[in-house]
Amino acid sequence: MKLIIAKENLMSAVMTVSKAVPSKTTMPILECILINAETEKIKLTANDTELGIETTVAGEIAEHGVIAVPADIFTNIVRKLPDGDVRIDTKDETVTIRCGQSRFTIQGRDGQDFTQLPEVDREYAVEITQFTLRDIINKTLFSASTNDSNKIMTGELFEVRDKTLRVIALDGHRIAIRSVELRQSYDNEKAIIPGKTLSEISKILGGDTEKTAKIYFSDKHVLFAFDETIVVSRLIDGEYFMVDQMLSKDYSTHIRIKRQDLLSSLDRSVLLVKEEDKKPIIFLITDGNLELRISSTIGSMDENLAIEKDGQDLNIGFNPKFLIDALRAIDEEEVDIYLQSSRAPAFIRDDSTYCYLVLPVNFISID
């Protein structure tokens, strides 16, 4: 195999696929990036068997071939090469990388040993802008669980219904829901996509509002295609939680508050929270005023914020971190919070695009 690829293009392609290289594996071939120039295109692939990424890179094929290169050292070498054309030559499994006056030789592996990406039928795609896809992931994924004991909670539900894509993440303490309107109607789809897949996709997506990403669903897999890249991921098996039953439009207290002010106060309050003793922040809601109190072994904090309020006075405790995450995921200057009682979930929501549910925490006394 003999290839000539501009360093910048090669670097960008390597960075894209390396997101699917497992950090720990017992299969050395998975620690490799496959460089495939058997056809007229140069393709780079990485595959951790749950998640696979393939991207096409522009370049010249002087001799066809395929080789698997160790992802770690190959990425580092490419990153540090001077700008210019990178020449990659293989002789058996020895790979020579040349650029300017620099020449590296490393040991590759037989490309035939590499695990191919699963086939996903690419007939029927749901289309969404790259910006919106990234945005909807970033604004929900923090609510998914990172604890593998309940696999379904580590994923996000992607639900297509007519012209709407709804994305849901939950971890047992909170729920994040975002809906976006699509450009056209689609067949109904439901799939639980692993959080790790979505996290990696959100890092690769350029965030262009003009460019489109296509999503292909199959029984066991989902495939995202954008620019020169495809990301294939296994789906999580099982039925997702019946979230609609947990959502209620009823409330007895409604407050409207400046988002950034509340966020700053909560941000300060966590200074007093130690990992060991999870002290709640207590909201004391009265007409026109929200008092925040927290006290721990480190010290105590007390703040007052102006609010618009209707309904009853209420005292309620929260894990401040969950509120912070939700408030950071909202763009609006002001937010509406709907509450029922000190034991019922709080809803931070607008009419149709987002709903963040946070369960309250019991607290003993408010002094």
Add this chain to the structure above:
Amino acid sequence: MKLIIAKENLMSAVMTVSKAVPSKTTMPILECILINAETEKIKLTANDTELGIETTVAGEIAEHGVIAVPADIFTNIVRKLPDGDVRIDTKDETVTIRCGQSRFTIQGRDGQDFTQLPEVDREYAVEITQFTLRDIINKTLFSASTNDSNKIMTGELFEVRDKTLRVIALDGHRIAIRSVELRQSYDNEKAIIPGKTLSEISKILGGDTEKTAKIYFSDKHVLFAFDETIVVSRLIDGEYFMVDQMLSKDYSTHIRIKRQDLLSSLDRSVLLVKEEDKKPIIFLITDGNLELRISSTIGSMDENLAIEKDGQDLNIGFNPKFLIDALRAIDEEEVDIYLQSSRAPAFIRDDSTYCYLVLPVNFISID
């Protein structure tokens, strides 16, 4: 005690002194910052008994007093407070910190328990610009040892002779020497200043070429005074190494090379160096050409760089990291390297301001 201090000023003062708060200590009072408003000035002090920092902060004293506050939580609270006037009130050892609508209460400690900074006579100072002091530290300190087994190597020699300040750091594999001309002549001084002290000073110094830092030497201590801050440090006991005897102006090979090109090549070469097997980079010097070679279990690299050369051809091996450190500390576009043999140290030096000595590494074969 009742104080009013603008948040920005308080933050800056806290950040300055917190450099002297020990990360681990068995004496809880040392984890505190002392706030002293017993006189007409508000002074903040931290002291890890090796290194002490004191700074004066502008503010209003409504009631005199002194208190020690836990550095960690106090710093975090001040950082996250909104902009505006911060009010610090104490009642016994309870400290209330107010700013805007926010109020924190934390537990302080009796200020009388705090370890005072050692007294250093401040009659005779060596003066240097803040920029130069920071620069000379940053360009030598990397050569000091971080291994406590030889205490003297963990410090830097500060040597004043007439109009020159010379600073030396060495770790047994390399030596860094920088000289600067002072504005006037001073009495001769010699002191071994702990590397940690110099590292913290270089972080606090603003790098202003107009502003002056004063250095006061005593038998056991050194005191740096700049802006509203003083840094007092113990000196390291003992005689420093006789470095002048190790410096030689003789050479049999001299090369002149573009600094950035050599640095980039060396930077790439370390990709192939694993912690376990410290492979040297081999210089093959011939007329007009420097070939660099390195090979390890990961792979091999080979590069050619244009040089100006006089004297004999030479093959010599180095730990690339030591060369990288030295080259990064030089500003010039081109550097001169003087060599004697494959077993004698290499000197990267100019006529009078810097000299970096690096010992060579034995290598078996060059293929």
